[in-house]
Amino acid sequence: MTLLGKTVYHVSRLGLAAVFIYAGVVKANDTVAFAGQIANYQILPYAWNYLVASILPYIELLCGILLLLNMRVRPAILVLFLLNIIFMFALSSAIIRGFDIDCGCFKPDSANPTSPLAALWRDAGLLLLMIVTWFLRDARHPAEAD
Numbered sequence: 001m002t003l004l005g006k007t008v009y010h011v012s013r014l015g016l017a018a019v020f021i022y023a024g025v026v027k028a029n030d031t032v033a034f035a036g037q038i039a040n041y042q043i044l045p046y047a048w049n050y051l052v053a054s055i056l057p058y059i060e061l062l063c064g065i066l067l068l069l070n071m072r073v074r075p076a077i078l079v080l081f082l083l084n085i086i087f088m089f090a091l092s093s094a095i096i097r098g099f100d101i102d103c104g105c106f107k108p109d110s111a112n113p114t115s116p117l118a119a120l121w122r123d124a125g126l127l128l129l130m131i132v133t134w135f136l137r138d139a140r141h142p143a144e145a146d
Contacts, residue, residue, distance in 0.1 A: 001136070009136035012129045017067035019126065020080060023106055024061030027053070037104030041090050042097075059083070073137050081130045084123050091120045 001009075027034045035053035038044065044052065059079065066076040087105075094101060094116040102113030105122070114122075 005136055009133060012133045012136070013067050013070065013073065016077075016080065016126065016129055016133060017064045020060045020064035021068065022064075024057040024059075024064060026106055027057035028061065031057070034104060037102060040099065040101040040104070041094055042099075043090060043093065056083075067133075074134060077130050077134050077137070081127065081134075084127055084130065088120060088123050088127075091116045091123065095120065 031050070031053045034057070035049045038049040038052055039046065060083070063076040063080050066072045091103060099116065101116065103116055103119035105114060105119050
């Protein structure tokens with residue numbers, strides 16, 4: 001792999017790590033507020049909002065740490081990719097139903113809420129970074145089965 005490829009791989013991996021570590025930490029610090037943001041989407045049964053709010057931040061945090069440490073990168077990317085697709089469906093649902101809600105992506109009860117449309121564009125960018133990281137990891141370690 002070229003120096004440019006290695007640089008792009010590490011920058012995208014570390015960028016994703018930073019985003020998901022940050023997102024996991026801030027959501028874990030206020031699970032109740034995060035559950036309220038999940039409830040705003042009106043997709044899950046009431047009790048499930050708290051279950052998802054209790055589990056999701058730690059999945060994001062674990063995947064972010066794995067990316068930061070450059071360990072089990074492809075499984076972490078796969079989990080984050082699937083979660084991001086789910087987030088994008090939820091955001092699309094909110095947009096289609098005309099909900100004017102904070103996306104719930106980062107700080108619960110933020111003074112500067114993020115619209116579902118802005119969050120959808122950001123998630124599309126994160127998906128692109130995940131795809132880049134996935135394929136550059138493969139080019140970097142073609143025989144490695146991680």
